[in-house]
Amino acid sequence: NCKEKKIEEYVRSIPDFPEEGVIFRDVTSILQDADGFALAVDSMQKLLEGSKVDVIVGTESRGFIFGAPIAYNLHKPLVLVRKKGKLPCETIEQSYELEYGSAVVEMHKDSIKPGQKVAIVDDLIATGGTIEAAAHMVEELGGEVVKIVFLMELAGLKGRERLSKYNVASVIRYE
Numbered sequence: 250n251c252k253e254k255k256i257e258e259y260v261r262s263i264p265d266f267p268e269e270g271v272i273f274r275d276v277t278s279i280l281q282d283a284d285g286f287a288l289a290v291d292s293m294q295k296l297l298e299g300s301k302v303d304v305i306v307g308t309e310s311r312g313f314i315f316g317a318p319i320a321y322n323l324h325k326p327l328v329l330v331r332k333k334g335k336l337p338c339e340t341i342e343q344s345y346e347l348e349y350g351s352a353v354v355e356m357h358k359d360s361i362k363p364g365q366k367v368a369i370v371d372d373l374i375a376t377g378g379t380i381e382a383a384a385h386m387v388e389e390l391g392g393e394v395v396k397i398v399f400l401m402e403l404a405g406l407k408g409r410e411r412l413s414k415y416n417v418a419s420v421i422r423y424e
């Protein structure tokens with residue numbers, strides 16, 4: 250069907266948000282269209298084809314939105330990387346640098362078993378700091394990061410270089 254919209258057409262781009270000079274790529278405009286949401290999930294899941302994956306890891310909070318349906322479709326466990334202080338049981342943590350200051354994320358200690366093959370899912374890669382922190386925790390728990398999948402990639406911020414030791418794939422690439 251030649252009338253079907255491409256995934257890029259569902260992304261709303263907002264200039265100067267959250268600050269001047271930044272073009273914000275909005276995920277809500279995809280989610281609030283049933284066809285857009287389905288296409289986004291299907292396109293991300295397609296990037297996992299050919300990878301043997303035991304566990305899907307999603308990062309707070311937009312990684313949950315895409316990680317959950319992918320884990321459900323593949324009938325795999327979904328593991329959450331959350332901001333510090335949200336997870337109730339024993340956790341490991343990792344801090345990472347933000348533009349201003351730093352942040353800490355956590356995972357439950359029992360969420361990954363040694364040797365498990367893990368795919369990490371998030372909506373967007375900018376500098377790659379968030380996902381690098383998530384990958385380090387997966388490895389600390391003995392998991393193997395076999396794939397990292399994003400819906401969108403801001404290529405200019407060189408996140409891929411930061412994650413160069415991993416197999417990274419994205420559906421939409423912005424230069």
Ligand code: 5GP
Pocket residue numbers: 272273274275276311371372373374375376377378379380408
């Ligand atoms: P990073 O750790 O790669 O520098 O930052 C990535 C995180 O920032 C992602 O979790 C993403 O949700 C958020 N982020 C940064 N820029 C944008 C943007 O333009 N659009 C959206 N939707 N999220 C962004």
